[in-house]
Amino acid sequence: MPAAQPRPQASDGLKGTGPSSFLEMWRQLGSIGRHPGSGGYRRFAWTGADADCRDWFREQAEARGLVLELDRNGNQWAWLGDPSAGDAVVTGSHLDSVPDGGAFDGPLGVVSSFAALDELRGRGARFTKPLAVVNFGDEEGARFGLACVGSRLAAGHLTVEQAHRLTDAGGITLPQAMEAAGYDPDTIGPDPERLARIGAFVELHVEQGRALDLTGDPVGVAGAIWPHGRWRFDFRGEANHAGTTRLADRRDPMLSYAETVLAARREAQLAGAVATFGKISVEPNGVNAIPSLVRGWLDSRAADQAALDTVVHGIEKAAREYADAHGVHLDVVRESFTPVVEFEHALRDEIVRLLGKEDSADLRVPVLGTGAGHDAGILSASVPTAMLFVRNPTGVSHSPAEHAAEDDCVAGVTALADVLEGLACK
Known part of the structure; x- marks a missing residue:
């Protein structure tokens, strides 16, 4: 019997916050690419499961009146406001998985991004900067053996020639896989103009470790990503x-x-x-x-x-x-x-300020390092980036046993909404 689908339970903190609540989105996404035998997810780049995840992302963007863009490397962007205005605040993560991976690695960040936007609209927030939610393609590298392909291509860390040499276990190249999925592989390559629009990128992610569980904090801020x-x-x-x-x-x-x-x-x-x-x-x-x-x-x-x-x-x-x-x-x-990624200190410190108060020990926000790589780390050389982590009580990741509790998911959405409001609604 497969394990029960891992998902937070209903919470009043996320009801009525927009076209689709956090839990409704989580339920809709939860069945895509889930293997009935292992209970884990097999959402590999440019496969049917990946296409279903992309359709889900498009539906969420359309339900919120956002403008959907597909960039030259297959990354999806959902925009509120004029992207060409510059100094945009972007959030999001990825929807693909490792073989038999857990439900939270990547999708928690994307679902929380849409939910945070719903929360801000519920607050009546007035945006003074463009805002976007992004789904980066092939972050896990499960099919072609290289992590963060979508963000590496966009940032110019992966050349077109190198990308064309990537093959899966069946000998299918990345361009062939993209073309079979209906995309034009001849467009792939660096995307500096698009990245130049971004003033800050904030990625929420389930913690892949137990640092927050050991400190008793539901949410933390990333300080650095280990070299790997x-x-x-x-x-x-x-x-x-x-x-x-x-x-x-x-x-x-x-x-x-x-x-x-x-x-x-x-x-x-x-x-x-x-x-x-x-x-x-x-x-x-x-x-x-x-x-x-x-x-x-x-x-x-x-x-x-x-x-x-x-x-x-x-x-x-x-x-x-x-x-x-x-x-x-x-x-x-x-x-x-x-190499080691030190997230921009000014942005990190601003996020810590937005999430905590110096006179309240209960609202302290720990800053922690991580051994896991992320799209935010790849983009850090081109764009000011930061990360929020949501507590993982067991530290298990890349496994169907990966988990985050209901209240911590709610806290993550609220924290991300506070950060986006502070950065995009000044």
Whole structure:
């Protein structure tokens, strides 16, 4: 039996706030791309589930009288006011998922953005700047192996040539997938004119960790995103018969890979970082065959660049020693990397001021770092960006068990509305 659909329960704090309440939106979105066996979500870029999510976003924009734009990279923008006026305040997140991911990672930010707009309209807020809600495409990178494709393309962090080389497990390229979904892949590329419209981007996200649970706060503000990257380790040995080849005669890449996985755990522990081999591909992948190739993907993150370099160099050094010992050839390729992101201090401090009062300990807003990457981090080099986090009581993420409580979701919507009002209604 699949797990029950994770969703907040009804709360008076969000009733009657606009064309569709938070809970109504959550219910509508909740069934899209949900796998009946795992209870998790499979909303991968440029698939049917992705198209359904995009339709949902369009319907929410139209229900609120917002002007919908689709940019050259497939990102969706819903505008209130004239985008060309500049100094716009933008909020939003993404709707795609990791394989069998949870309901909150990404969608909470998009749903909360529309709900915050409803809340502000209910307050009678007068906007003095354009406001937009955005859905960035392919943030998780589940299909093409690179995170934040939509925002990377827009910010010029991913070249057109690099984007055209991205392929999924079936050999379909990103342009082919976009074209099959009805989009023109010839338009993809940097979008500096659009980003120049933005005066501030604020992304709300469920926390992927337990920092807020440990402090007892429903909402926090991001201080920085740890540097992080993905590396591919290709161990090449010799295919042979599993039943007739002596152990001493084998060149088995699986042994080198297995030892490298353990080395990653040791190196990460020593440096106070994290390192994970979470994806593997084996050839020829037969039960009775010694592999000829074991390809594993490393994800590693640390609080600073020096620690991350120490971890990755230590893992690669150990992997090469293991490969040499087993007669295996090793290639290591860095597939993506994002340096440390310090969110703009002036915007961060303004948000903390808007959400808290110096004379009230009950309204303090913690500032915390995170090891998870986000579109806000990608945009930070081009646009003033900030993030709000909503408490996750278990810290579990990228799993169907991901969760945020009803009251904390309400607090997140209220906090985002307060921030948008302070930034866009001056």
